[in-house]
Amino acid sequence: MxxxxxxxxxxxxxxxxxxxxxxxxxxxxxxxxxxxxxxxxxxxxxxxxxxxxxxxxxxxxxxxxxxxxxxxxxxxxxxxxDTELDENLPAPEQMEDGSVLDAVRALPENYRNAVYLHYYEGYTAAEVGRMLGAPTNTVLSWLRRARAQLHTMLKEEIEDEVV
Missing domain, CATH: 1.10.1740 (Rna Polymerase Sigma Factor; Chain: A)
Known part of the structure; x- marks a missing residue:
């Protein structure tokens, strides 16, 4: 370059x-x-x-x-x-179609960014760590915890649809 x-x-x-x-x-x-x-x-x-x-x-x-x-x-x-919320304004648009991306967006920020950069953009845990300023093992922990949370969230969503 x-x-x-x-x-x-x-x-x-x-x-x-x-x-x-x-x-x-x-x-x-x-x-x-x-x-x-x-x-x-x-x-x-x-x-x-x-x-x-x-x-x-x-x-x-x-x-x-x-x-x-x-x-x-x-x-x-x-x-x-420190502003008051205007009750007349509509809520921001949310994609509530039950997609995995919606569940990923609901994750805590560190988990969400690690998942996005690793799974959507294809970076390794070490590269994600350098980008987010975290050790590789921390990124691996974020990814493991994020997968566990996603599993729970999506499992509950499927169970809710069945009932």
Whole structure:
């Protein structure tokens, strides 16, 4: 990637990874509008980034890390607001079709991000650990616990449908 200019890297990133960044943002945000804002912020950060990318995989990992961080920022900002909820506003859209992705979205943040990066994006536990700033064994524990929670959640959902 050393021969590519900043504009070429940006064009490559938008072309190849905009869907990936959007999926990661949707995975971590409560509504589509927030996810779209995150995608825009991530690519704006890429435009301003002066560092170098060793490879295309490094670029993808950087984009996903910035996406997860931006989602954290949004969540933190929402918690810090001291505003009253407007009862007249509709709730954010939720996909309640019983899919596995809905169950994954209900997991705690660390589990959700580890599952997404490992199973949806194909990263190893060590790579996920580097991206999330956690030891490999911690990531493996998150994945094991997430699978157990998903098993319980989906089993209960199936039992509820049968009754």
């Amino acid at each position: 050393g021969q590519l200019t900043r504009n070429e890297i940006f064009a490559l990133a938008v072309q190849r990874y905009s869907d990936t960044v959007f999926r990661a943002a949707m995975h971590n945000c409560s509504c589509t509008a927030d996810a779209e804002d995150v995608v825009q912020d991530v690519f704006e950060k890429l435009l301003c980034y002066n560092g170098r990318f060793e490879s295309e995989e490094h670029l993808k990992a950087w984009l996903l890390r910035v996406t997860v961080n931006r989602c954290h920022d949004l969540t933190r900002a929402a918690r810090q607001k």
